[in-house]
Amino acid sequence: MTLPEAQQQIFDFLLSIVREWPPEDVLHEFEELFFHSTETTGSGSVSALYTILFANNPQEFHNTLKRSCYILVNNWEVNRQYEAICTFVALFENPLLQRYTLSPTLKRLREWLYSFSQSEDYRELRLFASRFSEEAREQPWSARYASYLLVPQYTNVENPIEQREAARALSRRLKDKFKFELAMYTAHSQAPVSRHRKLRNPTKLGDSVLRLIKAIVARRGEFSHRNLAHLFLEQVKELHYRDFKKSLLEYLVYSVHQADLVKALKQHLGHKLDALYPEHDESEVDRSLQLRTCNRLIDHLMTEDKRTPSQLFTLMLSQGSSLSLAIVLLKLILICRSAHPYLEARIADLIRYYEQFPQEQCAWVINFLEVFQVTFAIYAENVEYNLISPETSTPEQWTLETLEACRVFSRMVRGYDLEGDRDSNDVTES
Known part of the structure; x- marks a missing residue:
């Protein structure tokens, strides 16, 4: 034998x-x-x-x-x-x-x-x-993010197919559970009866998660991140790679309001993009090149050696820019769905790095992970969130007081999923 x-x-x-x-x-x-x-x-x-x-x-x-x-x-x-x-x-x-x-x-x-x-x-x-x-x-505190820690198991083609299938199924179920619990908490926490009972908040953000959801959902219509991503893809169709990289940088920093953060992003990402795949500068951008470009930016924003946090990641979180970082990452995924598993694998790398430290020393990282989860549950999964304002003004005219008075509604939808069809022909690259 x-x-x-x-x-x-x-x-x-x-x-x-x-x-x-x-x-x-x-x-x-x-x-x-x-x-x-x-x-x-x-x-x-x-x-x-x-x-x-x-x-x-x-x-x-x-x-x-x-x-x-x-x-x-x-x-x-x-x-x-x-x-x-x-x-x-x-x-x-x-x-x-x-x-x-x-x-x-x-x-x-x-x-x-x-x-x-x-x-x-x-x-x-x-x-x-x-x-x-x-x-x-x-x-340990890192076990809370098992849906991300499982990603390297099912993206590693060296693992047995049984392990990959089991890890993918459990990761999906954990994400769906978080998504459902977030929608339920959002709905019930705004009801009058909620004052008399304790609701399960699936996040570690406390009541501030409602303000976070409102701030994210407030960007809708022609200025929604999804619509801006579609507009960007239409505008760069005929561009050569050199011009594509310039447009990509502008797209990523658009809607970032802190001037010092815009400057830091342009400096770090600009240098990275300028030196990225110069042999393709005069070529048209195909899906493979787009994916590789998005993955390299994810590296620069998260971890460049798959073991330790990148300089830009540390800089943004030290400045309290968790939401801005989550949105920049979201914008990358909105133009390249195939990069989503790669992004989550890098999230897993960072969790593995920080889990060696006590929870109290990782508060800023945990805050980012919570913001990231909420952001992608809203934009990247099959739940639709909407704001209903008691006023008749348009969203562009809303003040902070108006936003605070808004109510959030969520519903399950079909068809759009940033993770894409498992049987799709999207190219992959590590």
């Missing part, structure tokens, strides 16, 4: 039992196979495991185990068998993995299992399971 044949035999066996057996029986069978290497119901599964062990390739074992995990987890998640997921993930914390044994084969198996339990892949598995665990409340 070859190594690929052995791996496939294990995958087929696990897939067959997870579809037909109760979770507790599947858990027992998995533990017998991988933790004790004893004969299981699956004919040949132990011999397949021995083939992998005798190949003496830790990475191949790791890959086999990882895909095996997500075959089970993905199926349980689809069938809402969440308790099984939590029990399964806890198996890898068994002290048995560090217990001494005289058997060389069992010793190798336990060492490789323990190595997996200490890996980033197992950390991602625990992140997935934490959303279904009663202990989720004890997770």
